[in-house]
Amino acid sequence: MENIEIFARGVWECIPDEEDSSWVRNIAELPGSTKPAGDYGPIIKEMLSRGISADTIARFAKIVGYETAFGLCYHLGDSTGSYENFEDDEAEELDWKLYLVDPVTDEPTGALSGVHEVLLSMDPTGRQMRPKTIVEC
Template sequence: MSVPESIPELTALFERLGARDPESWASSQIRERIPQLHRYLFLRQCWQHVIGEDSIDWVDYHIEQAEQDPRGSFAGMGAALKRAVAAGVARGDLSQIARGVQVELLSQLCYMLEDNGLSEPELKGVGWGLFQTDEEGNPLAPIYSLHESVLDLDPSGREMRPKAVP
């Protein structure tokens, strides 16, 4: 893929991809040489795996899966969800909890891409990262500071803030 090299062209691409403030993303990539398109696309893909803000179907799905196979993977979650619903917890509240936990994990994984958090001295040189690659998969440039943009890509636009405070 050939990434546009002018701010107007890259802004148009970010806009087509659904970025809020597309000119800021494009300007940063061109002027600061930060691979913002790759950062944006990675985080956008991550957010597609986060429970939707108004999604509740997943609750019944996991309950049904646990009932069908009580010893299966994630059956404990399904059983706990069943107990929570039986106790009167709204499915929407369960979604908010799960969504928050998922986004916290996403943020922590993004931090961990830059700081492995290993404390053992013999592991000092161990590291990993996310990289922009060429068409053959060879690393071109590291993609840094993903954690700074996790909340920016919340599809609701509210950066995980509630719709309204009760």
């Protein structure tokens, strides 16, 4: 397996698994607060109270997680297009890349680019984010 695929597989570890919806009811019990993401519990509780199943919420969380991971991986690989909405001219002088690092020296050994291009193919389900069944509304 190539380094880029190993990294993409690791990214998938950060994306919620739609096969496990047990977390949904636990999150729904969280009280609301003014802390960051303090409305997480109340939002999930409202979704459940409106008849949205825990499985559907888990699938939605996976989709949002994938879209976020894809966007971040794309952002890491395309720093030139990342400044479009910045008013600060200094931002145009910045550049970043994702590097593989030597574990002994901690020095970069090579850039990983195109992670967003392989991310979908590394979906652990093998479905490349396709739904199990077609959902009709």
